[in-house]
């Protein structure tokens with residue numbers, strides 16, 4: 298009995314994931330189809346991600362979908378009938394998640410043994426990340442301020458850091474805002490945000506990027522969803538809010554459809570059970586409001602906003618709602634290409650090259666995104682950055698984290714240098 302209690306306590310304290318059984322025998326498929334075809338699947342299938350198809354299928358989209366054993370036959374038949382090419386890429390999701398969990402546990406134990414509070418080869422829980430941010434602010438009070446920006450729907454503290462050598466008081470400096478983990482299952486986004494903080498504060502605090510720019514970085518926008526994706530359902534994407542009609546059956550709102558930009562104009566996003574549910578009103582979610590308050594806090598001098606997502610190797614810019622370009626479309630494209638090129642130069646051989654483009658043209662129409670909203674409120678350069686996927690595309694094994702954080706920092710640094718050179 299005592300041993301059981303001890304185990305329960307220890308297990309709860311470490312990175313114990315759960316709920317993998319529900320994915321026993323589930324397979325992952327890559328399916329190519331026309332943009333409308335892929336969008337049409339959204340209502341009935343779990344589309345993990347979508348991106349432009351390979352050159353041989355040009356003009357089409359490629360979606361990563363999950364099929365339960367009992368739905369497999371019917372859907373493969375459907376794809377076949379509709380001329381949608383498909384390939385199986387993983388056989389048993391539950392097994393992949395168990396392997397991921399074991400890898401995370403062992404890497405975290407190793408980091409602890411070597412006395413590090415954070416390492417770049419694994420994933421951390423929300424509380425550990427918050428504790429690390431507070432620690433960093435204590436160690437670097439001249440550079441780092443932690444803002445307790447608000448509580449998530451379930452009451453978790455959402456924190457962001459302000460990094461500034463002049464306490465945000467020099468109004469002649471440009472500001473860069475970066476957020477991560479708006480979508481719960483996109484785990485690799487948070488280490489990327491943490492690594493940017495680490496570079497600015499610990500590795501190179503004297504560099505012009507730290508000294509001449511003020512930074513706002515939100516490493517975990519959606520902690521409820523993140524924790525839920527660790528404990529219960531690895532593929533959870535939305536928040537965990539229950540403040541909308543239909544929440545009993547389908548809790549959660551897609552943070553990246555909840556911003557006030559053409560909100561409420563996409564039928565696909567109006568259904569609470571959709572993975573892209575926009576919420577009962579624009580900014581209904583406390584998580585979305587935290588991003589809004591961070592963005593508006595220094596809006597006049599904010600020149601670059603990047604929302605970190607996973608996966609697909611893409612820099613996407615406005616307008617996602619109708620596929621037209623903003624006035625500075627050319628600049629948006631060029632800066633995106635420069636950042637992407639810097640990343641590609643460091644990428645692994647097996648990695649896909651980055652694609653840079655208008656979100657609606659590269660992918661599909663979207664409404665209520667943070668990228669379009671931040672652009673509309675006046676930030677000149679705003680992007681959705683889809684990080685690389687590797688083996689299982691959406692689920693990024695911890696062994697790739699270090700590669701991804703390093704190469705992505707190189708791209709962000711190029712964006713920041715552009716901001717400085719034109720400010």
Ligand SMILES: *[C@@H]1O[C@H](CO)[C@@H](O)[C@H](O)[C@H]1NC(C)=O
Nearest residue numbers: 558559616618619620621673
């Ligand atoms: C597309 O959407 C943007 C953002 O709302 C708007 O400024 C622009 O006028 C729209 N263009 C067209 C052709 O509707």
